[in-house]
Amino acid sequence: MSVRTLEVDGRTITAMADQTIFSAAWDNGIRIPRLCHLGGLPDAAACRLCLVEIEGQKRLQSACTTKVAEDMVVRTDTPALQAHRKLIIELLFAERNHVCSVCVVNGACELQTLAAELGVDHIRMKPQYPKLPVDVSHHRFGIDHNRCILCTRCVRVCDSVEGAHTWDVAGRGRNSLIISDLGEPWGESASCTSCGKCVQVCPTGALFSKGKTVAEMRKDRSFLQYIVTAREKRLWIAERKPR
């Protein structure tokens, strides 16, 4: 595999030719914000938070889906990008209902953490508060569409890791909604294996385990890298991180 040398935020780094800007940057300790990317899942470029500037290109490119190239010059943290990211977070907050104080993942939410990191302290738009359903028909889990940011992590983990493809996105634009099978309640879905991967990868409180109240839900995503790479690496027992 050939190696590419590129410059990211003024630092010269090397990466494999098939790596994305995102993974090359993270390998070198340059953290590009993201909500839809998750190591082990195919990328969707849905959240647009990892947009970066590439010298010689007018358009911003999503780092999670753009491959590295020789002598590429990338900037990941300019004031313009920071402003874009803040705006995206504000729009996400305004689009549905994200009241942290009454959310199951309060304190461990990726959206909340990112908003704090980027310094989002208020929302300039009028919140939409659409009346969306909460589906708790499943015997172990629930989905609150009001907390969903449509990152499609659940759709991708269900399709490419679990192989069930219970979830998908219906509708378009502001009417988009995560659906199970033909739109029936989750509990009645014939394809769902109740594995719970979607719940663990969900960045917000949209997917949660039943029985968790405000700020009690904690998600563990470490299983994903293990599941995806264990067979290849012939690791038969997961190494558990000490808690």
Next chain:
Amino acid sequence: MNPTAPDLNIPASDEREKLLERAMARHHNSGDALIEILHTAQQLYGYLSRPLLSKMARRLNLPPSHVLGVATFYHLFRFEPPKKHSAIVCLGTACYASGAGQLLAAAQQSASEGEWTLTTGRCVGSCGLAPIAICDGIPLARVKPGDLAAVLGGKHDG
């Protein structure tokens, strides 16, 4: 298959099933032809019911949620049986600026219990007549919310 053909000549039910099977076979039951097959199904049945979508998903070896996801992405697919009459409210820029929003709200209220299938359009090309609604093919020019509601409310024998 002409995608613009009207849905008026709906064949008998067993015949429809055969025609749909044939359409899927023509595409070698390939999931890549999903949109074409959805079009065929809607032409045959007038709308896409859940059992119909489920059958297509099985035959094309596609996840049901994927089939519904694709179908709901496009505005031209219907999921409710079409009612006796059809009304289109234009939401083009000119119509919108002349109050098509209020028009639609009024129409939605009166159409929900009547015999009208209400859809919206993106500019019918008669901006001089804005706001315009088309009821069973008859354009209603510079229509007021109350007048449209009266038409959809049943005081109209089509």
